[in-house]
């Protein structure tokens with residue numbers, strides 16, 4: 001059932017992909033580059049017609065002069081990579097066989113609403129803990145309310161699962177709450193992601209079921225986690241990969257966050273990337289819903 005390497009969830013589900021925050025260490029952008037890429041777009045243009053820009057404009061590329069207006073895409077059916085020769089089948093059938101391959105990120109890292117993915121949770125009958133939109137910021141300022149509402153509606157159609165949301169723009173939670181568009185249910189969890197003390201603070205009182213994901217931890221943080229909107233859970237992780245300028249956190253930085261979490265009785269989950277820093281024996285893998293492991 002587990003379909004992700006992310007330790008604190010069972011599955012990821014990406015009805016929306018793409019993000020404009022531009023974090024230097026972004027893992028999602030790297031994945032998209034590996035599986036997508038603008039070089040493929042011209043071919044799509046020739047072969048596909050079941051996509052559109054969310055603003056109704058059929059133009060494919062940014063006008064650099066109006067870059068402040070984000071380009072958003074909506075896809076109602078999967079797009080496919082152009083046919084390519086399937087060598088194994090060709091050999092087996094003695095004639096040339098071409099295979100189409102689904103394109104997970106046909107518009108590169110531009111925000112894209114894959115509407116055809118909305119029913120995936122309904123098809124998963126066994127309960128899962130799902131990280132919603134691991135390849136996007138669903139609550140980025142550029143995302144239309146209507147996309148978010150459709151995602152929430154899909155979650156409500158499959159109440160057997162637990163849904164974890166994360167954003168670098170927690171202000172949007174508050175705006176949606178004020179507009180009575182934010183569901184408050186036991187199985188919906190709203191998280192803020194941050195990497196340093198300057199991250200966006202959370203205005204007002206915490207929402208129902210909130211958490212914070214501090215990853216990658218880039219500096220010593222001496223601040224109450226409540227100011228970032230978390231009341232139940234803190235996930236902590238170090239940067240992975242070999243990026244130039246990569247920051248390796250110190251054990252004291254991790255200890256300080258644990259201290260802040262303990263003060264308000266929050267659960268702490270340390271990602272495996274912290275093992276070399278704090279030591280296996282000091283790792284904490286707690287969940288706020290009282291489970292000590294996933295896939296129970």
Ligand code: SF4
Nearest residue numbers: 019021022023026028
């Ligand atoms: S917020 Fe997340 S998805 Fe967006 S650029 Fe930063 S790391 Fe990437």
